[in-house]
Amino acid sequence: MNRQILKSSHFAVERGTIVRIKTLSPHEKLFEIALPGNARLNHDPGQFVGVSVFGVGEAPISVCSSPTKRDTFDLCIRDVGRVTHAIHALKEGGSLGIRGPFGRGFPVRLLEGNDLVLIAGGLGIVPLRSLVQYVINNRRDFGKVSILLGCRTPDEMLFGDEIEQWNKRIDVHFACTVDRAAPEWHGHVGVITTLIPGEMLVPERTFAVIVGPPVMYKYVIGELLKKQIPDRQIIVSLERHMKCGLGRCGHCQIENLYCCQDGPVFHYDEIKHIKEAI
Amino acid sequence: MAYAVLQKGRFDDFIVALAAQRKVMAPVSKGYGHFEFEEVRSATEIALRYIPTILPPKKYFMPQRETILQYTSDSIEAVVDFDPMAIFGVHTCDLAGIQCLNMVFSERPKDYNYLVRKNNIIIIGLECGDYCDQYASCAMMNSEMPNGGYDLFVTEFDEYLLFHVSTQTGEDIVKSTGLFETADASHKSRLAEYRKKKKSIFKKELPIDSKDIALLFDKCFESKVWDELNDRCLACGNCNNVCPTCYCFDVIDEPALDLTSGVRYRRWDSCQLETFARVAGGANFRENRGARQRHRYYRKFSYPVKKFFRYFCTGCGRCSRACMANIRLKDVLMDLIKAHPLDNA
Amino acid sequence: MARPKVAFFDFSCCEGCQLQIANFGEPLLDILKLIEVVEFREVMSEKYAGTLDVAIIEGSINTTHAIERIKGIRDRSKVLIAMGSCATIGGVNGIKNAFPLNDIAEYVYGGDSEYFESIQTMSVHQVVKVDYFVHGCPIYPPEFVAVLKAVLMAVPYDVPDYPVCVECKLNGNVCMYDRGVTCLGPVTRAGCNAWCIGNGNICYGCRGMVSNPNEKGSIDVIRRYGLSMEHIINKLEMYNKCRELNPHG
Ligand SMILES: Cc1cc2nc3c(=O)[nH]c(=O)nc-3n(C[C@H](O)[C@H](O)[C@H](O)COP(=O)(O)OP(=O)(O)OC[C@H]3O[C@@H](n4cnc5c(N)ncnc54)[C@H](O)[C@@H]3O)c2cc1C
Ligand code: SF4
Ligand code: SF4
Ligand code: SF4
Ligand code: SF4
Ligand code: SF4
Ligand code: FES
Numbered sequence: 001m002n003r004q005i006l007k008s009s010h011f012a013v014e015r016g017t018i019v020r021i022k023t024l025s026p027h028e029k030l031f032e033i034a035l036p037g038n039a040r041l042n043h044d045p046g047q048f049v050g051v052s053v054f055g056v057g058e059a060p061i062s063v064c065s066s067p068t069k070r071d072t073f074d075l076c077i078r079d080v081g082r083v084t085h086a087i088h089a090l091k092e093g094g095s096l097g098i099r100g101p102f103g104r105g106f107p108v109r110l111l112e113g114n115d116l117v118l119i120a121g122g123l124g125i126v127p128l129r130s131l132v133q134y135v136i137n138n139r140r141d142f143g144k145v146s147i148l149l150g151c152r153t154p155d156e157m158l159f160g161d162e163i164e165q166w167n168k169r170i171d172v173h174f175a176c177t178v179d180r181a182a183p184e185w186h187g188h189v190g191v192i193t194t195l196i197p198g199e200m201l202v203p204e205r206t207f208a209v210i211v212g213p214p215v216m217y218k219y220v221i222g223e224l225l226k227k228q229i230p231d232r233q234i235i236v237s238l239e240r241h242m243k244c245g246l247g248r249c250g251h252c253q254i255e256n257l258y259c260c261q262d263g264p265v266f267h268y269d270e271i272k273h274i275k276e277a278i
Numbered sequence: 279m280a281y282a283v284l285q286k287g288r289f290d291d292f293i294v295a296l297a298a299q300r301k302v303m304a305p306v307s308k309g310y311g312h313f314e315f316e317e318v319r320s321a322t323e324i325a326l327r328y329i330p331t332i333l334p335p336k337k338y339f340m341p342q343r344e345t346i347l348q349y350t351s352d353s354i355e356a357v358v359d360f361d362p363m364a365i366f367g368v369h370t371c372d373l374a375g376i377q378c379l380n381m382v383f384s385e386r387p388k389d390y391n392y393l394v395r396k397n398n399i400i401i402i403g404l405e406c407g408d409y410c411d412q413y414a415s416c417a418m419m420n421s422e423m424p425n426g427g428y429d430l431f432v433t434e435f436d437e438y439l440l441f442h443v444s445t446q447t448g449e450d451i452v453k454s455t456g457l458f459e460t461a462d463a464s465h466k467s468r469l470a471e472y473r474k475k476k477k478s479i480f481k482k483e484l485p486i487d488s489k490d491i492a493l494l495f496d497k498c499f500e501s502k503v504w505d506e507l508n509d510r511c512l513a514c515g516n517c518n519n520v521c522p523t524c525y526c527f528d529v530i531d532e533p534a535l536d537l538t539s540g541v542r543y544r545r546w547d548s549c550q551l552e553t554f555a556r557v558a559g560g561a562n563f564r565e566n567r568g569a570r571q572r573h574r575y576y577r578k579f580s581y582p583v584k585k586f587f588r589y590f591c592t593g594c595g596r597c598s599r600a601c602m603a604n605i606r607l608k609d610v611l612m613d614l615i616k617a618h619p620l621d622n623a
Numbered sequence: 624m625a626r627p628k629v630a631f632f633d634f635s636c637c638e639g640c641q642l643q644i645a646n647f648g649e650p651l652l653d654i655l656k657l658i659e660v661v662e663f664r665e666v667m668s669e670k671y672a673g674t675l676d677v678a679i680i681e682g683s684i685n686t687t688h689a690i691e692r693i694k695g696i697r698d699r700s701k702v703l704i705a706m707g708s709c710a711t712i713g714g715v716n717g718i719k720n721a722f723p724l725n726d727i728a729e730y731v732y733g734g735d736s737e738y739f740e741s742i743q744t745m746s747v748h749q750v751v752k753v754d755y756f757v758h759g760c761p762i763y764p765p766e767f768v769a770v771l772k773a774v775l776m777a778v779p780y781d782v783p784d785y786p787v788c789v790e791c792k793l794n795g796n797v798c799m800y801d802r803g804v805t806c807l808g809p810v811t812r813a814g815c816n817a818w819c820i821g822n823g824n825i826c827y828g829c830r831g832m833v834s835n836p837n838e839k840g841s842i843d844v845i846r847r848y849g850l851s852m853e854h855i856i857n858k859l860e861m862y863n864k865c866r867e868l869n870p871h872g
Contacts, residue, residue: 001359003345004394009356010387011346011529011542054349055533055540056778080558086778097354214561241557243529243547246387250526250549253573254563256581275499276563312797333795342793512840513833514788514809516798533772535653546793551785552835567837600792602800602809602844 010246013052013097019072021092024158028123029088030064031075033096038071041098044105045130046237046265050245051075052097053086060242060260063101064126066133076126076158102245103264106131106209106235114205114233115143119220121150121192121212125158127237127264128211132166139171143205146173150192150212154182192216196223203228211237217278221268234268238277280443281461281469288457289439290321293366295455300400301363303338305331315365324367326434329410330594334522335365335372339379339395340546346391346529347542358391364400364451371414371592373403373428374421375522381586382525400447403431407472408479413595415608417480420488421592423473433469440465483593483608486615491589495580497618499572503610508568510603515548517574517597517605523590524548524577549573575610626659627676627775632696634682634689635709635744641681643761650768657775675700677774680753683709684745697751702774705747706767708760712831713746755780758830763815783813784834787826791817799825805848810836 006012020032035041041049043063052058065074079088087096108131116135120128135142147166151157157176167174175195177188188195192212208224210217217236224234240252240259252259254276257266271277284292296302297319305328306316313328315335333342347356368376383392403424406416416422424431429448433440440461443449452458486494518524528547533540547554550570555563564570578591591607598606631641644651661675678700684693697703705711747753757770773780783789787808791798794817799806807828808820819826 001361003357003359006356006358006390006394008388009346009358009390011391012356013347013354015354052531052542054354054542055531055537055772055776057531058529058542078558082778082781084558086776089777213559214563239557240563241555243527246389247385248382248389248525248527249529249544249547250577251528251547251554253549253577253581255576256584276569308795308797310797310801312801314795332797333792337795509837510840510843512786512809512837512844513835514786516788516792519789519792532769533776535650535657535768535772537657537772537776548785548789551789552833553784599801600798602798602806602848603840604847 010244011099013050013058013099016096016098018090018092018094018096021090024076025156027080028076028078028158031077031087031090031096032072033075033098034072035098040070041067041073041101043067043073043101043130045108045134046105046127047101047103048127048245048264049075049098049100049102051077051083051087052099053083053090054097056086057083058097058099058243059083059087060102060245062127062130064129066130066137068134068137074129076129078123100245103260104262106237106265107267108134111135111207111209112141113143114207115145115202117146117148117196117201117206117208117224119148119150119192119196119208119210119212121216121220122152122156123158124211124213124216124237125149128209129159129162131209136166136169136172144173145171146175148192148195149174149176150178150195150216152179154178154184154187191219193219193223196220196227201227201229203230203233207233207235209235209237214239214278221278231269231272232267236266236268236271236278237264238266238271239264280449281465282441282443282452282458283461283465284439284441284458286438292455292457293318293321293324295457296364296366296451299364299451299454301361302366303335303363304366308332318366326367326404328367330369330371330414330596330599332596332600333520334375334594334596335368336375336379336522336525338363338365338399339376340383340392340525340527343543343545344391345541345543348540349542350539358394360395360398362398364402366402367404367432368401368428369404369406369410369594370424371416371419371421371594372522373401374419374425374592375594376401377425377427378523378582378586378588378590378592379525380427381588400451401428401430402448403428405431405433405472407434407476411595411599413598413606413608415483415591415593415595415611417593418482418484418486418488419589419591419593421594422476422480433472435468435472438465440469484611484615486611486620488589490620491579491611492583493620494614494618495576497620498614499576501572501614501617503613503617504568504572506568506613507571507605507610508566510605511550511567511571512603513550513552513567513570514602515550516600516602518548518550519546520596520600522592522594522596523582526554549577571605626657628661628673629658629677629679630661630675630700631679631681632692634680634693634747635685643764644767647764650764654768654771658771673699677702677704679704679706680710680747681706683713684747684750690750693747693750702754703747703751704755704757704770704774705753706757707762708758708829708831710747711753711756711758713744713749756782758782758812759815760829763818765816766814785813786833787811787813787815787817787820787830789813790815791820791826794821796820800848803848805845809844810841 016033019034022030048060048062050058051061061075063073064076077087079085181189210220242252242260243249245260247258247261255274303315304318304324305313307325308314313331315331383389429445431442526547527544529544531542582590678696755770757767770780790813806825808826810832811828812830812833
């Protein structure tokens with residue numbers, strides 16, 4: 001058997017260095033990563049990378065910082081299993097394998113000049129954060145911007161400090177709800193769909209972006225359709241099991257679409273006839 | 279069209295000569311009426327009459343387990359393992375299977391592991407004059423006749439083997455072994471006769487035109503046929519693992535005992551397995567075995583038509599042979615045809 | 624890094640799995656470089672009472688004394704591994720429990736089912752928390768090494784939740800059903816590289832069932848081919864010395 005090094009292989013991995021780690025919650029940590037020579041990752045908001053701990057494996061993780069951030073990028077990782085657990089055990093200065101970015105991100109060009117309703121449930125805030133940061137950094141290029149967040153309990157709310165900043169801005173409308181309140185919670189209580197009717201939407205110029213757990217999409221999309229938002233202007237990011245990011249391993253397949261290459265971001269009109277999608 | 283003749287008495291010399299140049303893989307009997315492609319050194323090991331092997335020759339293009347990356351504490355290298363080889367005796371259905379995989383792996387982003395191996399494999403096809411067994415549906419899938427995808431292609435006659443020389447690589451083999459005679463008009467007319475007889479044996483196995491199968495699948499996503507399969511399928515994954523056109527894989531790390539170096543390999547995976555589409559948080563996007571069966575059939579008869587303009591079933595019948603639950607591809611298609619009649623039929 | 628202190632303990636079983644490890648040969652020496660074995664009755668006689676990094680438990684729990692003993696071991700061990708079917712699924716009786724589908728169990732164990740029920744046996748995780756499982760009767764040595772690596776890297780080891788058929792097919796074996804015999808591969812969780820089939824035997828299910836077997840489908844298949852279930856019983860008897868504890872046995 002001959003073994004040859006394959007420089008062009010799409011399985012090739014770069015070593016990223018962990019510059020900073022911030023603990024966000026008992027289960028989530030934010031990792032700031034630098035590539036060799038501070039090379040730019042060159043991603044679109046909504047794309048993801050394959051993150052490796054060698055000897056354990058690789059997991060697909062959304063890049064949660066805006067491409068406008070130079071030198072480093074952020075990954076927010078929930079400890080759920082083998083790879084994510086091993087990542088959580090790493091320290092600042094440690095290294096991680098990075099492959100990618102992969103997939104089709106949010107259609108930023110299309111969104112420009114339009115009103116945005118950005119809706120995140122639970123961990124959905126992670127991929128959405130890259131878009132929120134991008135929009136805030138280029139705020140003038142967009143119309144009205146609303147950010148709606150939902151999660152089960154207040155202590156599951158990630159990026160609390162940052163969200164506080166969004167909340168204070170005069171140029172974004174911000175609303176937030178929890179399924180179950182804690183005593184010190186003064187905000188909204190109820191599922192995220194309850195936030196939508198409060199919005200004054202102009203359907204022709206409104207794009208809605210939704211990222212959240214699988215159960216959330218159907219209800220939120222239903223609510224948006226009631227508000228006359230066209231299918232094409234409803235944008236979702238879907239999660240599937242992924243092993244390659246190359247449209248081959250088959251794990252992420254949604255009927256004839258590959259979530260890793262054709263998505264993870266889809267316009268609703270592309271998937272509304274696809275029964276396995278939502 | 280170039281043809282060359284190898285007298286049967288020289289078949290063994292041919293295999294020995296070829297094996298002196300590179301590894302030769304060929305169908306070998308494994309008992310109980312089953313066969314498998316294995317390395318051979320002489321013609322006596324080869325089964326010229328065989329039913330599709332347990333695993334398709336895909337295993338040489340995309341091995342069951344393949345190292346894709348090696349790492350140490352200070353290096354990470356993507357790698358490919360390959361062995362120059364000749365595969366002798368590939369039936370037309372399996373040639374079609376390899377053609378399907380070629381399309382998949384040369385599409386961008388290209389899979390260089392597959393492509394490097396492909397470029398190191400010489401393919402020698404072998405014609406079926408008659409059906410292998412009752413599970414085949416190669417005529418319906420248009421893969422019973424040679425349709426390219428080989429360097430040499432063999433048709434067996436009583437006294438000799440007739441080789442169709444399709445590529446320069448094939449020609450070089452014929453020349454370098456020095457065992458062949460040139461074919462004349464009589465050989466070619468014997469071949470024409472053979473093909474004529476073959477056409478009378480191979481008839482589309484089900485009452486549906488090949489082009490209509492895709493239309494059938496446009497209508498049967500919600501079919502109750504899948505519910506019935508949900509009750510019967512054991513989710514063992516055999517039908518995937520034996521299929522010449524399945525290419526799903528898993529990626530797994532294996533650390534060495536020093537725990538700082540090791541390899542990453544990919545391994546065949548199956549969409550029929552419970553864990554295939556499960557994600558963190560517990561959601562399983564194809565929890566139902568019937569939905570998984572449906573997915574497998576759609577990956578043969580519908581989705582690839584949209585992407586590659588061809589079916590990803592060669593009619594080899596392996597999935598039917600390998601299923602201990604007696605789920606037979608032809609029966610399932612027949613059930614679908616009956617349950618969802620096409621308007622023009 | 625100091626080598627982790629590892630001890631092997633045996634409860635009710637044949638100690639066949641420890642024997643498997645003692646017979647590892649060459650790879651054993653490499654493993655011994657990574658760990659410090661402080662108790663291993665099969666090959667050593669010393670007793671160690673301090674804190675353990677890793678306790679490896681063989682055998683099932685079937686006396687009140689054993690319950691106290693395993694709790695004591697758990698208390699002084701950072702990581703606890705259950706090794707071998709007796710420990711992971713309770714041996715013969717446990718294997719039956721590991722097949723929660725009563726109908727299948729009846730098919731498998733037929734008239735002998737009462738014989739299998741007579742031992743009050745618990746697997747280790749029914750008594751104390753188990754961090755890692757090495758299934759099998761006997762264990763498959765390469766899997767033991769894989770688990771040990773996971774322990775040393777402090778990451779979980781996931782027991783495959785797909786059937787033995789997967790490994791069997793990848794090895795290109797002629798299926799037992801094609802040889803006219805029944806095989807429990809389709810409902811048994813993989814991880815052993817289908818080594819019984821590779822050695823010409825059927826899979827008798829020693830690793831326990833996959834998490835969501837198709838009950839109805841399995842019975843259909845076994846009914847259709849169900850000629851040779853006594854093979855399965857024979858295999859169990861051959862490998863599973865746990866039955867020596869059986870008062871009726
Ligand atoms: C496009 C995309 C973006 C994602 N972004 C983030 C993110 O920003 N932050 C974050 O914390 N998580 C994210 N995830 C989820 C993350 O990939 C999984 O949690 C992770 O792969 C689990 O790996 P593990 O080895 O830790 O878990 P495992 O021990 O392998 O398994 C735990 C569970 O995760 C499932 N799982 C295993 N591998 C995958 C996989 N490759 N994809 C999905 N599920 C898997 C298993 O089936 C099991 O149910 C994203 C997933 C996708 C597909
Ligand atoms: S071989 Fe048969 S039982 Fe096994 S997964 Fe395929 S259809 Fe199901
Ligand atoms: S689906 Fe079945 S018949 Fe078709 S190519 Fe695959 S194994 Fe052969
Ligand atoms: S399926 Fe057709 S081409 Fe393939 S081996 Fe059988 S008869 Fe030959
Ligand atoms: S021999 Fe057993 S394990 Fe192997 S494929 Fe057949 S049923 Fe499955
Ligand atoms: S093949 Fe079956 S019986 Fe044999 S070790 Fe594996 S699980 Fe146990
Ligand atoms: S992740 Fe492999 S095909 Fe999409």
